[in-house]
Amino acid sequence: DGGITQSPKYLFRKEGQNVTLSCEQNLNHDAMYWYRQDPGQGLRLIYYSQIVNDFQKGDIAEGYSVSREKKESFPLTVTSAQKNPTAFYLCASSIWGTGTGAPNSPLHFGNGTRLTVT
Amino acid sequence: KNEVEQSPQNLTAQEGEFITINCSYSVGISALHWLQQHPGGGIVSLFMLSSGKKKHGRLIATINIQEKHSSLHITASHPRDSAVYICAATTGNQFYFGTGTSLTVIP
Numbered sequence: 554d555g556g557i558t559q560s561p562k563y564l565f566r567k568e569g570q571n572v573t574l575s576c577e578q579n580l581n582h583d584a585m586y587w588y589r590q591d592p593g594q595g596l597r598l599i600y601y602s603q604i605v606n607d608f609q610k611g612d613i614a615e616g617y618s619v620s621r622e623k624k625e626s627f628p629l630t631v632t633s634a635q636k637n638p639t640a641f642y643l644c645a646s647s648i649w650g651t652g653t654g655a656p657n658s659p660l661h662f663g664n665g666t667r668l669t670v671t
Numbered sequence: 672k673n674e675v676e677q678s679p680q681n682l683t684a685q686e687g688e689f690i691t692i693n694c695s696y697s698v699g700i701s702a703l704h705w706l707q708q709h710p711g712g713g714i715v716s717l718f719m720l721s722s723g724k725k726k727h728g729r730l731i732a733t734i735n736i737q738e739k740h741s742s743l744h745i746t747a748s749h750p751r752d753s754a755v756y757i758c759a760a761t762t763g764n765q766f767y768f769g770t771g772t773s774l775t776v777i778p
Contacts, residue, residue, distance in 0.1 A: 594770060595673070595675070595767070595768030595769055595771070596757075596759075643712075643714060645714075651763060653763075654764070654766060655761045655764055655765055655766040656766065657702065657761065657763075659704070659719045660704065660716050661716065662716070664712060664713035
C-alpha cells in the first residue's frame, strides 16, 4: 500500500544534540512538507519541497534543516539551535504544490514523530 | 486573530447523533481541506473542496464561499468517529490551519 512512513514514533534527546527525523513516501508525490504541532495550536509549516534537490523555508524554519536528495525521502534535522524542539512533527506529501508551501491537491500525512528534548 | 476559526473546540455526542463542526475563514481561498487526526496522532485527509458539497460515506462537507464558511457533518455518529477534526484553508500561496475540534462519541 502507498503511504508515508515516519520514524521513529517516539524520540528522546538531550539538549544540545542534533536529531534527524525520517520521512519516506512511496506515493510518487512531488511535493513534501514538514509541520510542527503544539498543544492548542494549528499545524505550522517548517519546510517544504516542491521537487528533488529543492526546498524552501516555511513559517518556522529557524533551528531546522532538511534535504531532498531523492523524491521519496525528506528528512528533517532538528538542530541544537532550535530553542523549543519538544513537539509532535508531521510529514506530509501532495501530488503537486503551489511552490509556496500550500498544497493544491489533497495532503497525505505520516503518523508523526513525537520528539522530547530534555 | 486566526485566519481559520473552528467551532466548537470540544464536542461530546451520543452514538447515533448528527454532528456538525463549523469552520470560518477570513481569507480568500482556492480550496478548503477537512482533516481527521486520530488519537495516535496520524492525520487523514477527508475532503478538499472549493465549492458546493462533497459526501463520503457518513461524512458530508459543505462550503459557502460568499459567507466564508464550511461545515463538516457526520451522520449516525459512532465511537470510532472520535478524533480531532481540523479545517485548513489554501489561499494559493499560504495554507492556514484551524486549531481543531475534538469530538468524542459515547456509546
